[in-house]
Amino acid sequence: MPEEVLRQAADEMLDWHGSGMGVMEMSHRGPEFMQIHAEALLDLRELMQVPASHQILFLQGGGIGENAIVPLNLFGSKPRADFVVTGSWSQKSQKEALKYGAAHIAATGRTEAGFTHSPPKSEWQLSDDPAYVHLCTNETIDGVETFEIPDLGDIPLVADASSHILSRPMDIAKYGVLYGGAQKNIGMAGVTVVIVREDLLDRSMPICPSAFEWKTVAANNSMFNTPPTYAIYIAGLVFKWLKRQGGLEIIEARNVEKAKLLYDTIDASRFYINKVERRARSRMNVPFFLADETRNADFLAGAKARGLLQLKGHKSVGGMRASIYNAVPLEAVKALVEYMKEFEAKHA
Amino acid sequence: MPEEVLRQAADEMLDWHGSGMGVMEMSHRGPEFMQIHAEALLDLRELMQVPASHQILFLQGGGIGENAIVPLNLFGSKPRADFVVTGSWSQKSQKEALKYGAAHIAATGRTEAGFTHSPPKSEWQLSDDPAYVHLCTNETIDGVETFEIPDLGDIPLVADASSHILSRPMDIAKYGVLYGGAQKNIGMAGVTVVIVREDLLDRSMPICPSAFEWKTVAANNSMFNTPPTYAIYIAGLVFKWLKRQGGLEIIEARNVEKAKLLYDTIDASRFYINKVERRARSRMNVPFFLADETRNADFLAGAKARGLLQLKGHKSVGGMRASIYNAVPLEAVKALVEYMKEFEAKHA
Known part of the structure; x- marks a missing residue:
């Protein structure tokens, strides 16, 4: 909110x-x-x-x-x-x-x-x-x-x-x-x-x-x-x-920017995987998997330590999920991407 | 509330x-x-x-x-x-x-x-x-x-x-x-x-x-x-x-007091009428009628001037209705009763 x-x-x-x-x-x-x-x-x-x-x-x-x-x-x-x-x-x-x-x-x-x-x-x-x-x-x-x-x-x-x-x-x-x-x-x-x-x-x-x-x-x-x-x-x-804020065109531009940052990070890496075809990738919910799923708990613990919460994927699919609704600011997505890169650098 | x-x-x-x-x-x-x-x-x-x-x-x-x-x-x-x-x-x-x-x-x-x-x-x-x-x-x-x-x-x-x-x-x-x-x-x-x-x-x-x-x-x-x-x-x-507040016994006692004040006022008067049998009179909603219904508008206008609002009965039954839910204080009921007596004294 x-x-x-x-x-x-x-x-x-x-x-x-x-x-x-x-x-x-x-x-x-x-x-x-x-x-x-x-x-x-x-x-x-x-x-x-x-x-x-x-x-x-x-x-x-x-x-x-x-x-x-x-x-x-x-x-x-x-x-x-x-x-x-x-x-x-x-x-x-x-x-x-x-x-x-x-x-x-x-x-x-x-x-x-x-x-x-x-x-x-x-x-x-x-x-x-x-x-x-x-x-x-x-x-x-x-x-x-x-x-x-x-x-x-x-x-x-x-x-x-x-x-x-x-x-x-x-x-x-x-x-x-x-x-x-x-x-x-x-x-x-x-x-x-x-x-x-x-x-x-x-x-x-x-x-x-x-x-x-x-x-x-x-x-x-x-x-x-x-x-x-x-x-x-x-x-x-x-x-x-x-x-x-200027209406839904402005909101859409922000959401595109937030989602792009996250998907670009995933696509540039062999460490993270998103399985959804590109034309249907959600701008609101970005599920991703660690290539090595034995690191899931580590990833979540490190995220929590930085205040990045609710990243665990739904139990029916596993993995991770970032929900980036309208009220989530770009800064929060930047912080997540930063963490993802650091985690990868440390463990890849 | x-x-x-x-x-x-x-x-x-x-x-x-x-x-x-x-x-x-x-x-x-x-x-x-x-x-x-x-x-x-x-x-x-x-x-x-x-x-x-x-x-x-x-x-x-x-x-x-x-x-x-x-x-x-x-x-x-x-x-x-x-x-x-x-x-x-x-x-x-x-x-x-x-x-x-x-x-x-x-x-x-x-x-x-x-x-x-x-x-x-x-x-x-x-x-x-x-x-x-x-x-x-x-x-x-x-x-x-x-x-x-x-x-x-x-x-x-x-x-x-x-x-x-x-x-x-x-x-x-x-x-x-x-x-x-x-x-x-x-x-x-x-x-x-x-x-x-x-x-x-x-x-x-x-x-x-x-x-x-x-x-x-x-x-x-x-x-x-x-x-x-x-x-x-x-x-x-x-x-x-x-x-x-002390639980529902206390609340009930307050509601009994509020309702009694209102029904007693109605019963003591030939000016106001409540038609419900005594054993089924609601403690939450007290409908009443003026014996002379041509005075309804006057009654409501005078009530409004004193800040006594929402007294008009439901359109399907007409007349008046006082809703005295838990959050309505005794003082509000006293103010209403006071007004009813004054209105009666003036017009009876």
Whole structure:
């Protein structure tokens, strides 16, 4: 989280803008929170350049919640969807969708080395008339990001962008639905942003819970049930911070610089390995392996001694992983690269 | 919200207990948040005296989300439940459950004057072998609270206690499931407490979303998906505040005093009317009507001039409503009663 956002939240904790109450104490239907909510929506629409064809909803349940909420909202008339599986998260999405209908794997990025590819559209084997095609546009565990978004004509593309939303501009018009939990680049855990094309709001299954039915949520301006007001407020502060930085083009340039520094270091070395094809390398999550994995514990201990934390890869893939979300400064990546070079020089 | 809770949250925003990071920045699997989470669970268990037979889960979606989540978790083998309808919220619960099975209305507290009763068990017409019996133990809009909880033998009783949880001791052993959204007495909106008897964890429907399946959530200690970490932290601060106050007996005594003051004022007057039977009068939400409703606007304007806000009754019932949750001090109720007497003296 950007420090200035946290400072502002602390300053306003007991009294928001002279209202005499903190945001946590506001009624979600009162004029103060209505303003916070409206501004958050407007700022997000501006930042992501969300076209008028798409609504922005605030839900609860995160990306994993959406694994069920998406089919519950889109399987109404066509209970079959296609999945492009590029890593652990899209795999989970496909599995959960099986509860509600057919979930066809149209393509997989899995190779003998794990999930290392984002298959291009030419390799997708779509089923006949699917309700939608699902894609996780950034896979945190495997470090696979999808940059090329194909045009699927009438088939809605649904993207789980939880872990890289707001890291770069995205052409929202290409997506039927784009969603993201807040805990990576948006703010605090507890709110899920769902951007949905309006014509997709009438496709829910009768068993879709009202609180998670996009049509119902949209008709009530995300206030069908009490929204996670404080999480929306914090997200709004982050949106304003992103605007002050200059918007998503500037943020993208920073993220490109941070990622390049790390990947260049890995590529220039025989000591570190990243297995992901270059065109699909994530700018948010950089997994890498030591060629000699017996040195893993040493590497992590040395990193910890320098304050470089949370570098251990996910247990399902092993190795290392650097997560360099928006709020991670370039200096932190420089410090990591410095350490990696020194560790290599000492042990290679 | 208690002011000292807000002050502590503000103080710890950038640095929780010398960890160098704020709670919003913590990984939900890191040792710092694990401690916050574990303490919140322990404190709540102690405050509510939750027996070892029951698990405490933190979910998302609030009371309205649970309207679907409850049947999705309990309709596994017996797709029929009974509902005791004592107001607008239990009515909504019954309607939502129809999506997943049969939802039989076993009793209603509705009279010509609106929802004014909590029918005793002798009046419940239970169906044959229901999956559960649902009750909303405090109805905010209608001001109906249920104090007598019957023993239903093998039939699990499910209670929506969203709006009065932590306002008084409750005998958790009597409930199969007791749940509550956080925004009234627990803390900030965005987390739902679900207390569920362990033997009820194996009754979910196959279509239950994993993120909302109690069995899955319980098996993962409420961390199957990223939990609403900050909302859990704030709830934990409120639990510690309640313990510092002396626990729920003390809180109950305060709430009894506040409610008595208000009901006594209403009962002593022919100017104000409360329609709820005495044994079911809510201690949290006191709806009342002016005998002469043409004075409603005057009453509200005078109240506002004294800083007595949010007194307008819900649009579905009209009149007035004083919501006097845990955090509302006795002084505020005294100020309201003072104003009511003056207004009456002037206009009666």
